[in-house]
Amino acid sequence: MKKLSFINKIIYFINAVFAILLLLSFLLPFTPPKTFSVLSVLSLGVAFLILCNALFFLYWLIKLKKQFILSLVVLFIGYVFFGSLYKFSSSKHIEDPNNFRVMNYNVRLFNLYNWISGDSIENNIVDFIKTESPEILSIQEYHPHENVDLSFFKYKFEKLSGKKTKYGQAIFSQHPIINSGSIEFPDTGNNAIFSDIVKGEDTIRIYNIHLESMRIDANVESLKKEDSERLFNRVGATFKMQQFQTELFLMHKKQCNYKMIICGDFNNTAFSYVYRKIKGNLNDAFKEAGNGFGRTYEFKFFPVRIDFILTDKAFAVNGFKAYNEHYSDHYPIMTTLSLQKD
Missing domain, CATH: 1.10.287 (Helix Hairpins)
Structure with a gap:
């Protein structure tokens, strides 16, 4: 020195x-x-x-x-x-006749209140999903928008709340859904839903989780104007709620014996307590087959990954992609999976 x-x-x-x-x-x-x-x-x-x-x-x-x-x-x-914040290896993609694709997307009510300028953002989202053609689609902040038609999926389960504006989570599938339900989180519009999907001779449990939002403005200039003590206290209280919601989810998950895929917007990073608890011994599809930062949320100056697809060991992760389509404050992610032979 x-x-x-x-x-x-x-x-x-x-x-x-x-x-x-x-x-x-x-x-x-x-x-x-x-x-x-x-x-x-x-x-x-x-x-x-x-x-x-x-x-x-x-x-x-x-x-x-x-x-x-x-x-x-x-x-x-x-x-x-x-592990590394940035994955330097190229995206893995393995061809397998048993491959199927799972997409997760927080669509922010299909831009109902015109947060993003431009015409027909909701139609752009639908066209994007149709082009990428996942077999299973997990959506957070879903809204039954009058211009949104996702009927190209054969099956769906949605759980909505709200008085004037209906919103919630939804799971769409090209394969039969034989059972569905919701894990209610108290004092919030957030929740977790699940669907049991029959693919071939297997039944797969799909979870769609939306943990409590921190309600932090992605605009750094707006953050500078907010009182720092108040911001810290609010985020701290939100993290407490996320922990409680995670505990409710884990109690429900413990009762499931099916092969499992967990999708969702955790509103927290891969360095958080709730991520570690939810992930457990599951595979993070991005870590298994993605590259780059895997950014899923629009935040100025540095990448944020708060949306995840986690799979149990019964699945081989044969591909992963984080998209750049800017139709929401979140970016869609998709993984390619196949069931491993016993």
Whole structure:
């Protein structure tokens, strides 16, 4: 430190703060939000903290200063425990005659209130889904829009709430649905639904989860105007609700003996407590076959992945794609699966 200039000492101090915050964030998947709700807010910024530490590492490396070791060690610890934020490998795609595709998409009420400027956004969403032709479609923030026709799916289950505007979750399928239901979350319009789908000789349980929203504006300028203490308290309270909702879901899931696929908008990242609990020993389709950041939510300056498709070990993950179609504040994701032979 003595050999550093005054400016570099300040930079290294900031580097140390970001490194400590990133280290703390590695504890979050193991820390119930009900215990440390304020600390859990850090999970939203893990991607940002990783990118910042990567930049600090490059800065010191270019200057040939040993201070690069700090961020290098922290990033290495994160990689060992959680894997890479960015997947450098190319997307995996394996052809299999038993392949079928599952899509997850938060459609934001099919742009009912014109959040996105442009004509017929709802029709663009339908055309996109029809073109990509998933066999199973899981939708959050679904609304029975008068211009939306998804009748090219043979079967569906939807669970709606709301007085004036009906909204909720829906599952569409090209294969017969023999049983469906909802896991009600108290004091919210969010919930989890499920459908048991018969594909060939197998019955597959599809879950569609929509955990409590943080109601954070994706516009960074709007966030700057909001009182930081109030924001932290609100997000902390939301994370407590997400933990309770996750506990309700896991109790329901425990009673299911079918092969399982879990889709949903968790409103939280892969570094969160709720993600770790829901994932359990399941496969994350993005980690198995995706590439890049796997961004699923529109947030300025850095990528956010809060929508997931998880599968149990009975399925081979033969492909994954995160799309860039901007018809909602979320981006659709789709995985290609096949049932592995016993």
